Amino acid sequence: MSKREEILSAAASLFAVKGFRDTTMGEVAALVGTxxxxxxxxxxxxxxxxxxxxQSVEEEIRQAVHEHxxxxxxxxxxxxxxxxxxxxxxxxxAGSRAEIFLILHxxxxxxxAVVNDACRRRLEQIHDLFTLLFEDAVHLGHADGSVxxxxxxxxxxxxxALVDGLIKVKTFHLYEAAALYNEALALTRRMLQEETPPP
Amino acid sequence: MSKREEILSAAASLFAVKGFRDTTMGEVAALVGTxxxxxxxxxxxxxxxxxxxxQSVEEEIRQAVHEHxxxxxxxxxxxxxxxxxxxxxxxxxAGSRAEIFLILHxxxxxxxAVVNDACRRRLEQIHDLFTLLFEDAVHLGHADGSVxxxxxxxxxxxxxALVDGLIKVKTFHLYEAAALYNEALALTRRMLQEETPPP
DNA sequence: AAACATATCGACTGATCAGTCAGTCAGTTT
DNA sequence: AAACTGACTGACTGATCAGTCGATATGTTT
Numbered sequence: 001m002s003k004r005e006e007i008l009s010a011a012a013s014l015f016a017v018k019g020f021r022d023t024t025m026g027e028v029a030a031l032v033g034t035x036x037x038x039x040x041x042x043x044x045x046x047x048x049x050x051x052x053x054x055q056s057v058e059e060e061i062r063q064a065v066h067e068h069x070x071x072x073x074x075x076x077x078x079x080x081x082x083x084x085x086x087x088x089x090x091x092x093x094a095g096s097r098a099e100i101f102l103i104l105h106x107x108x109x110x111x112x113a114v115v116n117d118a119c120r121r122r123l124e125q126i127h128d129l130f131t132l133l134f135e136d137a138v139h140l141g142h143a144d145g146s147v148x149x150x151x152x153x154x155x156x157x158x159x160x161a162l163v164d165g166l167i168k169v170k171t172f173h174l175y176e177a178a179a180l181y182n183e184a185l186a187l188t189r190r191m192l193q194e195e196t197p198p199p
Numbered sequence: 200m201s202k203r204e205e206i207l208s209a210a211a212s213l214f215a216v217k218g219f220r221d222t223t224m225g226e227v228a229a230l231v232g233t234x235x236x237x238x239x240x241x242x243x244x245x246x247x248x249x250x251x252x253x254q255s256v257e258e259e260i261r262q263a264v265h266e267h268x269x270x271x272x273x274x275x276x277x278x279x280x281x282x283x284x285x286x287x288x289x290x291x292x293a294g295s296r297a298e299i300f301l302i303l304h305x306x307x308x309x310x311x312a313v314v315n316d317a318c319r320r321r322l323e324q325i326h327d328l329f330t331l332l333f334e335d336a337v338h339l340g341h342a343d344g345s346v347x348x349x350x351x352x353x354x355x356x357x358x359x360a361l362v363d364g365l366i367k368v369k370t371f372h373l374y375e376a377a378a379l380y381n382e383a384l385a386l387t388r389r390m391l392q393e394e395t396p397p398p
Numbered sequence: 399a400a401a402c403a404t405a406t407c408g409a410c411t412g413a414t415c416a417g418t419c420a421g422t423c424a425g426t427t428t
Numbered sequence: 429a430a431a432c433t434g435a436c437t438g439a440c441t442g443a444t445c446a447g448t449c450g451a452t453a454t455g456t457t458t
Contacts, residue, residue, distance in 0.1 A: 202405085233406075233407085234406070234407045234408070235407095236406075236407060236408075236409095237405075237406055237407065240404090240405065240406070240407095241405090
């Protein structure tokens with residue numbers, strides 16, 4: 001692992017837990033085990049470090065979504081099952097790569113996005129990766145009649161809001177969130193599944 | 200309005216938009232129209248200001264919830280309708296008193312709660328005000344058979360996660376959120392309503 | 399009018415922190 | 429061995445900001 005990657009990894013951990021503003025370059029340097037000035041040899045500014053992290057976050061999510069979609073294609077299923085698989089995928093990702101969602105659940109990235117185009121585009125990309133996953137599944141469900149009628153984009157947004165809210169509940173330790181996942185999946189199915197009348 | 204209240208009001212606006220750490224006492228003072236040192240005559244520390252704001256936030260929500268519950272009592276309805284009325288209530292509150300949710304959607308209050316008991320208790324109280332509203336409605340729905348079976352606390356948490364997620368989508372301007380509200384209400388009904396079989 | 403209380407302010411302090419810079423050092427090239 | 433290079437560092441700077449303090453002004457009480 002290059003020094004550059006070491007710094008990014010250390011900064012990501014700290015940004016995830018303490019946020020951008022409350023993490024000093026001294027802390028990052030201490031975690032890497034170098035002088036603060038060394039960090040500035042590898043990166044021009046603190047913000048540049050954050051943007052690099054956001055880039056790898058996007059790439060990691062894109063890769064995970066790609067793998068998830070390929071798994072689905074190999075064994076075809078109803079649209080409603082695609083929706084639920086997408087919900088399960090996102091909840092699992094939030095469990096295995098908690099750092100990603102900790103970073104994204106801070107306010108800072110969205111504030112930076114207002115004044116920084118690159119940041120704004122990345123956040124939009126990340127957001128789209130998830131919502132398009134839901135939206136495509138809903139489209140499929142409309143085609144095979146397994147998902148309730150309604151604007152696919154809006155339905156996808158509501159599902160996204162639900163899952164994101166669940167992840168936030170877990171992040172802030174408001175409830176033993178893992179216990180909610182099965183309940184949430186069952187309720188999501190109820191919410192979206194179209195009963196196929198017996199022929 | 201006393202100077203004390205003026206300061207709280209100004210600080211609340213700034214904390215809502217910029218957050219606690221990114222708001223300087225100079226900005227607060229400027230918004231009130233006094234010297235920064237005058238603010239420190241009325242409040243010992245910046246944190247004390249924040250805790251006072253959180254207190255009034257709790258009181259305001261408690262009052263709003265109280266009024267909502269009284270309105271419901273006056274004209275009885277099915278449990279499922281209580282749930283939907285609660286969702287509508289929370290979404291409306293997020294619209295009319297956006298500042299409250301902006302403050303609560305920052306990370307700072309939850310970080311302060313870790314080291315400050317008073318803050319932790321207040322956040323728990325606020326959280327309970329909403330979730331108990333949902334939970335009571337679910338209980339009612341179980342009694343009259345209008346809400347699907349399942350642990351009321353968990354169902355309440357899932358509904359809370361959904362609504363909170365929707366409010367966040369709106370806060371961060373990820374989607375024209377108002378357009379989602381009707382969709383969200385309809386989907387919530389689908390998710391929870393127990394079909395009463397024709398007698 | 400003297401004594402006291404309340405409210406305000408400008409000037410200051412001490413601490414923190416992102417970022418700079420001149421220079422060291424180990425390894426490579428010429 | 430001289431010249432060069434990339435990685436690294438400690439000491440520093442300039443700016444920012446929460447909070448302090450002594451002075452002052454404006455009532456209010458005795």
